[in-house]
Amino acid sequence: MATTAASLSSDAISFLSQADAIAVDQELMGSVLGFSVDQLMELAGLSAACSLAAEYPPEAPGGLLRRVLVLAGPGNNGGDGLVAARHLHHFGYDVKVCYPKPTDKPLYNGLVKQISSLGIPLVAWHDLTAAGPLSAQADVVVDALFGFSFSGQPRPPFDDIIRALLPGASPPPIVSVDIPSGWHVEQGDSGAPPGACLQPDMLVSLTAPKMCAKYFKGAHHYLGGRFVPPAVRDRFQLILPPYPGTAMCVRIGGTAADSNKAAAAAAAQAKVADMRISYERGGLQEADFAGRDPLQLFDEWFKAAVTGKVCEEPNAISLASTNTEGRPSVRVVLLKGYDQRGFVFYTNYASRKGDDLANGHAAFSIYWEKLQRQVRVEGVVEKVPEEESTEYFHSRPRGSQIGAWVSSQSQPCRDREELEARNLELQQRFSDASQPVPKPPHWGGYLIRPTSIEFWQGRPSRLHDRIRFRRAAPSDSEAWVMERLQP
Numbered sequence: 001m002a003t004t005a006a007s008l009s010s011d012a013i014s015f016l017s018q019a020d021a022i023a024v025d026q027e028l029m030g031s032v033l034g035f036s037v038d039q040l041m042e043l044a045g046l047s048a049a050c051s052l053a054a055e056y057p058p059e060a061p062g063g064l065l066r067r068v069l070v071l072a073g074p075g076n077n078g079g080d081g082l083v084a085a086r087h088l089h090h091f092g093y094d095v096k097v098c099y100p101k102p103t104d105k106p107l108y109n110g111l112v113k114q115i116s117s118l119g120i121p122l123v124a125w126h127d128l129t130a131a132g133p134l135s136a137q138a139d140v141v142v143d144a145l146f147g148f149s150f151s152g153q154p155r156p157p158f159d160d161i162i163r164a165l166l167p168g169a170s171p172p173p174i175v176s177v178d179i180p181s182g183w184h185v186e187q188g189d190s191g192a193p194p195g196a197c198l199q200p201d202m203l204v205s206l207t208a209p210k211m212c213a214k215y216f217k218g219a220h221h222y223l224g225g226r227f228v229p230p231a232v233r234d235r236f237q238l239i240l241p242p243y244p245g246t247a248m249c250v251r252i253g254g255t256a257a258d259s260n261k262a263a264a265a266a267a268a269q270a271k272v273a274d275m276r277i278s279y280e281r282g283g284l285q286e287a288d289f290a291g292r293d294p295l296q297l298f299d300e301w302f303k304a305a306v307t308g309k310v311c312e313e314p315n316a317i318s319l320a321s322t323n324t325e326g327r328p329s330v331r332v333v334l335l336k337g338y339d340q341r342g343f344v345f346y347t348n349y350a351s352r353k354g355d356d357l358a359n360g361h362a363a364f365s366i367y368w369e370k371l372q373r374q375v376r377v378e379g380v381v382e383k384v385p386e387e388e389s390t391e392y393f394h395s396r397p398r399g400s401q402i403g404a405w406v407s408s409q410s411q412p413c414r415d416r417e418e419l420e421a422r423n424l425e426l427q428q429r430f431s432d433a434s435q436p437v438p439k440p441p442h443w444g445g446y447l448i449r450p451t452s453i454e455f456w457q458g459r460p461s462r463l464h465d466r467i468r469f470r471r472a473a474p475s476d477s478e479a480w481v482m483e484r485l486q487p
């Protein structure tokens with residue numbers, strides 16, 4: 001019979017041994033209750049998808065679609081993952097599936113056809129690993145590798161996949177379906193040395209939690225599988241929490257608000273000095289840079305940042321300038337173009353930076369955290385031709401065009417009302433939408449012609465890779481000198 005415990009919530013909950021978990025499934029699929037394996041798999045996958053959605057909504061902060069990588073194993077747990085992938089796609093996630101050892105049975109072949117027909121990519125494990133660490137490729141990983149009937153040592157490539165999910169590999173948040181893969185169904189990770197077992201952030205127990213769930217320390221424990229008939233509940237003396245409303249899943253142990261509170265408490269205690277990560281997303285080889293045009297390389301890195309959805313504004317640069325006394329200041333501006341000449345951004349020529357840039361020098365850095373890459377640029381700066389600024393000015397939303405007239409950037413202002421009043425006045429002045437808003441003479445672009453471009457890739461133990469291109473003057477006739485810098 002199932003054991004019960006009250007440790008996960010105020011209500012007692014049952015935990016199933018491996019033998020009971022197998023017996024519950026047999027009972028459900030027996031001649032009396034008549035469930036089929038594909039029905040149970042459908043409900044399991046749907047529950048897993050709903051649970052994931054409850055904590056990791058389809059839209060990630062910044063409005064990007066959350067990227068979910070489903071790792072599907074060879075058995076029923078893998079089937080649950082394939083079903084979850086289909087539902088997650090319909091929920092609006094950007095889903096990829098890695099299903100290294102497909103099971104050649106009609107049920108599984110059908111699931112693969114369904115996800116393929118939705119355009120969900122099926123990716124090979126070696127292609128995933130070749131493309132870099134999982135954290136650069138997915139925002140959430142669904143661990144649907146092994147279920148409660150698995151025992152023994154995982155075979156290749158599953159051993160390698162599990163290694164990539166260990167805490168030391170800094171994987172993205174992991175949602176384990178029913179059992180964290182590699183855990184003992186009853187003893188969980190309790191017999192393993194620290195760091196040797198996967199530590200999911202979320203566990204979705206199916207039908208009833210298995211005994212290993214007592215060892216789960218992640219933030220979110222959910223129960224799914226809202227189909228347990230009284231015959232099974234009574235026979236196994238299952239005590240399960242009620243499902244709210246029409247939900248396919250129920251949170252076990254605290255509410256989402258509780259977990260947010262716990263996260264906030266942990267954040268409050270976190271020491272800035274202890275915040276560090278290991279940079280493990282790749283390295284730079286001189287051979288890949290030698291003889292190359294650094295502006296072309298910048299283009300490749302920039303496109304990788306855009307396609308990798310590293311952040312909402314991968315074109316935000318930290319622009320440094322110095323005043324006449326040599327005092328530096330720095331602010332974020334948006335890079336609005338780059339070409340063989342260099343890098344372009346737009347601003348108010350009469351601003352503080354505008355004053356500084358009159359000395360003809362500028363530098364900026366840009367950091368793409370998800371790729372653990374930084375680019376640093378130094379160069380000489382000049383205003384872009386007036387026609388170029390005018391053309392770009394008119395490509396901006398009309399409100400921003402008027403805003404350029406409203407703000408005397410960097411000057412003190414009495415209060416917000418003063419700004420709003422001036423905005424209103426200028427909105428009225430330019431209220432005829434058939435007439436273009438003229439570009440203010442004090443507004444336009446700057447072009448930084450680079451004399452130095454450094455490509456930086458974070459590496460473990462602070463032994464980062466730095467490859468710098470430099471030239472004496474920003475002219476095409478000056479050759480670039482490439483050199484590796486110490487980190």
Ligand SMILES: Cc1cc2nc3c(=O)[nH]c(=O)nc-3n(C[C@H](O)[C@H](O)[C@H](O)COP(=O)(O)O)c2cc1C
Pocket residue numbers: 313316329330331332333334335345346347348351352353354409410
């Ligand atoms: C994400 C982001 C993008 C920005 N983009 C620009 C920009 O393209 N041009 C600009 O003048 N200011 C931009 N700003 C505002 C600047 O950081 C800064 O406040 C402003 O240019 C005044 O700087 P200054 O007083 O040093 O001249 C941006 C700020 C942020 C946070």
